[in-house]
Amino acid sequence: MKRELVISKIERGTVIDHINAGKALLVLRILGIGVGSKDTVTLAMNVPSKKMGKKDIVKVANKFIGEEELNKIALIAPKATINLIESYEVKRKFKVKLPDFIEGILRCPNRNCITNSREPVTPKFYIKLKDDVVTAKCYYCNKVIRNVDEFVI
Ligand SMILES: Nc1ncnc2c1ncn2[C@@H]1O[C@H](COP(=O)(O)OP(=O)(O)OP(=O)(O)O)[C@@H](O)[C@H]1O
Ligand SMILES: [Mg+2]
Ligand SMILES: [Zn+2]
Missing domain, CATH: 3.30.70.140 (Aspartate carbamoyltransferase regulatory subunit, N-terminal domain)
Incomplete structure (x- = not known):
């Protein structure tokens, strides 16, 4: 069946x-x-x-x-x-093809990042695939995110 x-x-x-x-x-x-x-x-x-x-x-x-x-x-x-x-x-x-740069979508985990300031700017990230894992690096503070799922806005 x-x-x-x-x-x-x-x-x-x-x-x-x-x-x-x-x-x-x-x-x-x-x-x-x-x-x-x-x-x-x-x-x-x-x-x-x-x-x-x-x-x-x-x-x-x-x-x-x-x-x-x-x-x-x-x-x-x-x-x-x-x-x-x-x-x-x-x-x-x-x-789908992984973009190498994104705006929005993720938030930066670094509390001191300009994207989390009182007058926030739009978060931007460089995207990479390393050993089948997607990583995002903040354009402003260089913080690297390895668990991107948890930072989707
Ligand atoms: N008219 C439709 N409405 C809604 N969903 C559709 C329709 N036609 C196809 N799909 C869905 O789109 C997907 C791709 O359909 P397709 O007929 O190409 O299946 P497939 O041969 O299994 O493809 P793949 O190799 O990508 O898995 C499937 O999940 C199917 O259920
Ligand atoms: Mg199928
Ligand atoms: Zn940052």
């Missing part, structure tokens, strides 16, 4: 597949989808995957999210696959 996960198909929009298990809510946060958002979003967390054991999936109907914005997802889900859906079919598929 073939047991499949059933989430209704979308006619058009963006499907973010192969998200690390349990990280879908962080993906939504990075995309700015949250309380009060009007987008039609379906999401599956910790579902079985042949490639990953378990994974999360996010589907945003009627919206084609820009590639630059989607690439920010690589910070917390480096194996994510983007599928652009039109007429119920996958029209384009690509893997």
Whole structure:
């Protein structure tokens, strides 16, 4: 017997597949989808995957999210696959690519950093992949973050 996960198909929009298990809510946060958002979003967390054991999936109907914005997802889900859906079919598929520099998205853990001052400036980070781990280095104070998940704004 073939047991499949059933989430209704979308006619058009963006499907973010192969998200690390349990990280879908962080993906939504990075995309700015949250309380009060009007987008039609379906999401599956910790579902079985042949490639990953378990994974999360996010589907945003009627919206084609820009590639630059989607690439920010690589910070917390480096194996994510983007599928652009039109007429119920996958029209384009690509893997997210880790940006080498980001603005916003993360906050700097250094309390004395100018990004945490009374008149804060937008945090900026250099991004690197070291031994399969994403690290972010603050543009202003050089503080290195190795657990980026915990510093998503
Ligand atoms: N019309 C649709 N509406 C919603 N989700 C869709 C639609 N078509 C495909 N998907 C989802 O998009 C993802 C990619 O679909 P595809 O048919 O390419 O599967 P696949 O062969 O398993 O791809 P991959 O090799 O990337 O895992 C899957 O998670 C699938 O459920
Ligand atoms: Mg698949
Ligand atoms: Zn800093």
